[in-house]
Amino acid sequence: MNKKLYIQTLGCAMNERDSEHIIAELEEKENYQITTNPQEADLILINTCSVREKPEKKLFSEIGQYAKIKKNDAKIGICGCTASHLGESILKRSKAVDFVLGARNVSKISQIIHQKRVAWVDIDYDDSSYIFSSKQNSILKGMINISIGCDKKCTYCIVPHTRGNEISIPTHLIINEAKRLANQGTKEILLLGQNVNNYGKRFSIPHRKINFTQLLYEISQIDGIQRIRFTSPHPLHMDDEFIEEFAHNPKLCKAIHMPLQSGSTKILQKMKRGYTKEWFLNRVEKMYSLIPHLSISTDIIVGFPTESEEDFLDTLDVLEKVQFDTLYSFIYSSRPHTEAAKWIENKEVGEIDEEEAKRRLILLKDKHRDILTQNNQKELNNIHSILFESYDEQNKLLEGRSDTNKLIRVKAGRNLVGEICKVKISEIKGAQLIGELM
Numbered sequence: 509m510n511k512k513l514y515i516q517t518l519g520c521a522m523n524e525r526d527s528e529h530i531i532a533e534l535e536e537k538e539n540y541q542i543t544t545n546p547q548e549a550d551l552i553l554i555n556t557c558s559v560r561e562k563p564e565k566k567l568f569s570e571i572g573q574y575a576k577i578k579k580n581d582a583k584i585g586i587c588g589c590t591a592s593h594l595g596e597s598i599l600k601r602s603k604a605v606d607f608v609l610g611a612r613n614v615s616k617i618s619q620i621i622h623q624k625r626v627a628w629v630d631i632d633y634d635d636s637s638y639i640f641s642s643k644q645n646s647i648l649k650g651m652i653n654i655s656i657g658c659d660k661k662c663t664y665c666i667v668p669h670t671r672g673n674e675i676s677i678p679t680h681l682i683i684n685e686a687k688r689l690a691n692q693g694t695k696e697i698l699l700l701g702q703n704v705n706n707y708g709k710r711f712s713i714p715h716r717k718i719n720f721t722q723l724l725y726e727i728s729q730i731d732g733i734q735r736i737r738f739t740s741p742h743p744l745h746m747d748d749e750f751i752e753e754f755a756h757n758p759k760l761c762k763a764i765h766m767p768l769q770s771g772s773t774k775i776l777q778k779m780k781r782g783y784t785k786e787w788f789l790n791r792v793e794k795m796y797s798l799i800p801h802l803s804i805s806t807d808i809i810v811g812f813p814t815e816s817e818e819d820f821l822d823t824l825d826v827l828e829k830v831q832f833d834t835l836y837s838f839i840y841s842s843r844p845h846t847e848a849a850k851w852i853e854n855k856e857v858g859e860i861d862e863e864e865a866k867r868r869l870i871l872l873k874d875k876h877r878d879i880l881t882q883n884n885q886k887e888l889n890n891i892h893s894i895l896f897e898s899y900d901e902q903n904k905l906l907e908g909r910s911d912t913n914k915l916i917r918v919k920a921g922r923n924l925v926g927e928i929c930k931v932k933i934s935e936i937k938g939a940q941l942i943g944e945l946m
Contacts, residue, residue, distance in 0.1 A: 779848075
């Protein structure tokens with residue numbers, strides 16, 4: 509009889525892929541079956557994220573809720589980034605938790621479930637050559653890890669302390685996985701890594717020299733794969749060779765995530781991002797010159813220690829110049845093990861006033877909303893290639909994304925899920941784009 513697994517996934521696409529790996533390993537090797545009801549689960553897993561605000565408080569709140577409703581003999585396991593940096597302290601703070609598995613130790617899931625009250629959080633562990641059991645939530649779209657860990661030393665970021673040093677996945681494993689996905693009908697793949705465009709910097713086994721641009725080209729040669737996306741690239745590594753391939757390779761979707769973090773060169777230096785405001789704008793300008801319809805998304809932190817009003821105005825200036833399609837914006841929140849947290853602890857710098865930080869975030873979001881409203885109006889009569897992902901039979905409504913990652917709905921009398929079709933934008937309702945088949 510199958511055992512039941514319930515998993516809650518928090519955070520980024522890397523965590524989503526880790527959860528897919530965990531589910532596949534437990535289904536294949538331990539006879540588990542996924543359930544959406546934690547009350548009937550034999551194993552409850554929380555795959556945690558440490559990037560967002562107050563992750564520890566939220567984690568222990570979640571543990572408490574699951575402990576109240578779980579079956580008497582059900583186990584609770586904590587995985588992911590918060591698991592990595594809290595480690596054994598989770599076990600000390602909560603008797604309800606049976607084990608803790610770090611973000612760098614996912615391949616050990618089928619072993620640790622048989623242990624009691626243990627924490628495996630080795631951030632130097634290398635499973636870059638481990639071949640996971642396969643599991644994808646979608647047949648049409650698949651995710652592939654191309655690297656693990658991060659070598660960057662951004663002063664606000666905890667990720668290097670939870671996922672360890674950067675190691676690239678061997679190319680042949682990536683190509684084999686992409687071919688497997690193509691053979692099962694996958695049309696679009698998403699390549700994942702903390703700094704995907706730094707691919708090839710370091711392998712843990714003997715390996716031919718290759719960079720991210722070459723990897724993109726090799727994957728694009730696979731029959732059946734029609735679209736390729738990737739996240740997250742680092743602005744520092746967007747050299748001309750990469751931009752040329754990105755612009756001219758028809759299989760590469762023309763949407764890119766460029767994490768700005770701040771528009772101020774001074775703050776970027778404090779953050780140890782490695783580039784300037786001018787470099788970022790130069791890369792954007794070059795891409796727009798080659799891909800006028802390019803869609804760019806970004807991350808921005810406001811209220812970083814020492815950020816002045818002038819620094820914030822620099823950020824607004826970049827927002828205006830780039831016209832980001834998607835903006836993920838946050839007030840700076842101190843994270844353990846980070847350099848910026850130590851500055852504050854040692855009183856080397858003070859934190860930005862909370863009300864002032866909130867004011868800046870509101871201004872940033874308002875300005876971005878105005879940009880979106882103006883740019884959305886320009887979409888009328890534009891033509892997009894849409895990969896349809898769902899069909900509402902009752903309302904005869906198709907939904908899918910353009911290669912620029914815009915969500916578009918289309919009235920249609922037939923189910924075209926899995927097809928890539930040309931669509932003309934015929935109506936705009938606020939942020940919603942509605943089109944008609946051509």
